[in-house]
Amino acid sequence: MSTHESHIRSLIKGISWRITGTLDTVLVATFVTHDFSTALKIGAVEVFTKIALYYGHERVWQKIGWGKPIVNAQWNTEKPAKDSHVRSFVKGISWRITGTLDTMLISYFVTGNSLTALKIGAVEIFTKLALYYFHERVWQKVKWGQPKNLDSATPNLSAGASAVGS
Numbered sequence: 001m002s003t004h005e006s007h008i009r010s011l012i013k014g015i016s017w018r019i020t021g022t023l024d025t026v027l028v029a030t031f032v033t034h035d036f037s038t039a040l041k042i043g044a045v046e047v048f049t050k051i052a053l054y055y056g057h058e059r060v061w062q063k064i065g066w067g068k069p070i071v072n073a074q075w076n077t078e079k080p081a082k083d084s085h086v087r088s089f090v091k092g093i094s095w096r097i098t099g100t101l102d103t104m105l106i107s108y109f110v111t112g113n114s115l116t117a118l119k120i121g122a123v124e125i126f127t128k129l130a131l132y133y134f135h136e137r138v139w140q141k142v143k144w145g146q147p148k149n150l151d152s153a154t155p156n157l158s159a160g161a162s163a164v165g166s
Contacts, residue, residue: 009145010058017135018051024127025103025120032119038111042120045106053102057095088136096129 022043029039067087083091100121107117 004062006145013139014051014054022047028123029120041110042107049102061091082140092129092132100125
């Protein structure tokens with residue numbers, strides 16, 4: 001039994017985050033540049049770079065066991081396994097570093113102004129870290145594509161597991 005979420009879940013999760021993240025980037029860039037057209041250009045470019053980066057980030061974090069529940073193949077329930085809050089927070093920080101660097105590079109290429117790029121990145125650190133944490137927690141509630149939480153006290157006898165004392 002797999003302890004990792006499915007590839008398609010990572011992809012859909014990446015798309016949902018990209019919609020959220022791009023809306024935030026456009027708002028932040030509009031606030032910093034006072035130019036909605038420039039903000040839309042930054043947002044349009046990052047749609048493509050960030051989907052690829054996010055997917056890769058998700059796949060790397062699937063290989064990191066820290067903060068993930070321990071899965072036991074003898075137990076089978078319909079409850080999805082959930083990451084710890086600390087794991088979600090640290091994962092959010094690692095993504096924010098990656099995402100902020102990408103946003104600053106894109107902002108620099110679109111505006112030609114390194115100070116503007118730094119300002120957009122600085123504001124995004126705070127807005128995106130909060131948004132990402134809540135995005136992760138919402139996705140923890142979505143069962144589809146998650147490994148099953150196998151730490152339940154109820155064994156699956158039909159899968160060949162035997163109850164103690166039988």
